[in-house]
Amino acid sequence: MVSKQSDLSGLKGRIPLIGLTGGIGSGKTAVSDLLGSLGAGIVDTDLIAHQITSPKGVAIEAIKEQFGADYLDAAGALNRGKMRALVFAKPEARKNLEAITHPLIRLETIKQAKRLAAEGVPYLVFVVPLLLESGSWQGLIDQLVVVDCPEEVQITRVMQRSNLPRAEVEKILQAQAARKDRLASADIVIENQASFEKLKAEVNHLHEKILQIK
Numbered sequence: 001m002v003s004k005q006s007d008l009s010g011l012k013g014r015i016p017l018i019g020l021t022g023g024i025g026s027g028k029t030a031v032s033d034l035l036g037s038l039g040a041g042i043v044d045t046d047l048i049a050h051q052i053t054s055p056k057g058v059a060i061e062a063i064k065e066q067f068g069a070d071y072l073d074a075a076g077a078l079n080r081g082k083m084r085a086l087v088f089a090k091p092e093a094r095k096n097l098e099a100i101t102h103p104l105i106r107l108e109t110i111k112q113a114k115r116l117a118a119e120g121v122p123y124l125v126f127v128v129p130l131l132l133e134s135g136s137w138q139g140l141i142d143q144l145v146v147v148d149c150p151e152e153v154q155i156t157r158v159m160q161r162s163n164l165p166r167a168e169v170e171k172i173l174q175a176q177a178a179r180k181d182r183l184a185s186a187d188i189v190i191e192n193q194a195s196f197e198k199l200k201a202e203v204n205h206l207h208e209k210i211l212q213i214k
């Protein structure tokens with residue numbers, strides 16, 4: 001189970017390794033930004049996934065070869081909308097895409113984590129949207145933080161932020177782990193259904209708690 005992230009295992013025991021997950025639009029980025037401003041070392045796998053599929057990103061050539069230039073946009077980045085439609089319709093396509101992206105995300109994750117640890121951050125936070133679904137993190141992380149809010153709040157936020165129709169957002173939610181399963185796996189739950197002010201107070205508390213981890 002640990003094998004996929006085994007190159008990170010050298011960090012285990014040296015500094016706390018925190019997993020941060022939550023459903024789409026729950027507020028993972030908001031929480032990791034706040035933790036980052038408090039001095040945490042943030043490795044955001046979603047950001048890495050975007051970087052490797054941006055124009056000239058390291059995954060672009062392989063994606064073009066596998067799926068055709070049609071799946072790139074005018075700037076040469078992955079056409080996310082088109083790819084999302086394909087992988088929802090064809091599980092095989094999802095597998096092919098992940099066979100390209102996952103090893104590259106893993107490499108970059110390891111690189112960033114090692115660099116941040118060498119810089120002396122007090123702890124590392126791995127932001128992994130599908131942490132529960134991927135199954136490869138459980139043996140590595142010391143504490144799992146789940147950002148949570150009611151599904152209706154997730155739907156409203158994502159519709160607004162990404163300009164997606166409700167049905168599309170609901171489809172994404174259904175493809176992710178169920179809220180109750182995520183909550184059941186959590187060591188720490190951050191409630192994010194109220195204001196940013198409330199969230200900030202919760203995250204300050206979380207930061208203090210993580211600093212206590214031996």
Ligand code: ATP
Nearest residue numbers: 023024025026027028029030157161194195196199
């Ligand atoms: P995704 O999984 O889609 O990347 P995420 O879990 O990282 O999302 P964020 O990007 O942090 O979530 O938040 C989703 C949207 O909701 C953003 O537009 C953000 O500004 C907004 N948002 C997050 N938390 C709150 C809050 N407490 N109050 C109001 N809006 C919020």
